[in-house]
Amino acid sequence: MDIIQITSTQNDLVKYALKLQNSRFRKSQKMIFADGQKTIEGFIDDGIVFEYFFIKKDNPIAEKIKAKKLVYVSDEILKKITTTKSPCEVAGIIKEKETDKSIFFKLDKIALLENIKDAGNLGTIIRSAVAFGIDGIILFNDCVDLYNPKTIRATAQNIFKIPIISTKDINFIRELKNTHKIISTVVDSKNDLFKYKFDDKYIVAFGSEADGLTDRIVNLSDEKLSIFMENNVESINLAICASIVFATSKINR
Numbered sequence: 001m002d003i004i005q006i007t008s009t010q011n012d013l014v015k016y017a018l019k020l021q022n023s024r025f026r027k028s029q030k031m032i033f034a035d036g037q038k039t040i041e042g043f044i045d046d047g048i049v050f051e052y053f054f055i056k057k058d059n060p061i062a063e064k065i066k067a068k069k070l071v072y073v074s075d076e077i078l079k080k081i082t083t084t085k086s087p088c089e090v091a092g093i094i095k096e097k098e099t100d101k102s103i104f105f106k107l108d109k110i111a112l113l114e115n116i117k118d119a120g121n122l123g124t125i126i127r128s129a130v131a132f133g134i135d136g137i138i139l140f141n142d143c144v145d146l147y148n149p150k151t152i153r154a155t156a157q158n159i160f161k162i163p164i165i166s167t168k169d170i171n172f173i174r175e176l177k178n179t180h181k182i183i184s185t186v187v188d189s190k191n192d193l194f195k196y197k198f199d200d201k202y203i204v205a206f207g208s209e210a211d212g213l214t215d216r217i218v219n220l221s222d223e224k225l226s227i228f229m230e231n232n233v234e235s236i237n238l239a240i241c242a243s244i245v246f247a248t249s250k251i252n253r
Helices: 012-019 023-029 037-045 060-064 075-081 101-106 119-131 149-154 170-176 238-251
Strands: 002-005 031-035 049-055 066-072 090-095 109-114 136-140 164-167 181-185 202-206 223-225
Touching (some): 012 049, 031 037, 037 149, 101 136, 109 119, 109 238, 119 136, 119 149, 119 238, 202 238
Parallel strands (some): 002 066, 109 136, 181 202, 181 223
Antiparallel strands (some): 049 090
């Protein structure tokens, strides 16, 4: 592990860390910027190797880190590069994980998220998917960046535990339909989620917070399900909805 010390907020590596918080630049570099104490500690526990790890000299966590370059920095630099509201004592840059989408044909339980815009919702959905045994997630069409720092923190260290891909290829979804039943979650179905028996191989699809699923996905689906609610409640948060569906799919097999 190489050790670097940076004292200036104008250092090129500091500028690079800041630029990685722009989604377009991040994707071009295939790198991920991560911060937040619990997030970083979770990555360390999972044995994630950091390309760069930013830390103060007196932080004992340095002994646990796997990193190509350990970068000693000041409070001022950490404050400049991190995205959390409260002071953050560690941050890191990780190489983006590449996942071959062909693996999804071998998975049983898949969640498809279409046009999801809220980073916090996406992170919470990923966390629930891992908790309730979903095998993989497809981010379809125009979703928020999977590696947005807010998304990463909301996953509570679960972002690397199942395969997640981004695609706009509707033909890929059509191919998966040959091996998986596609289930769309909608607001106006007569089919009650809580009474539905899930097959062994399925894709359960969720649309955006504002608009729901597009016709392209709904028209491909084999089933449409709704969560029947009481007391005239018309809708619930998307992440809560997905969590309920994941838990129900685990029970109703």
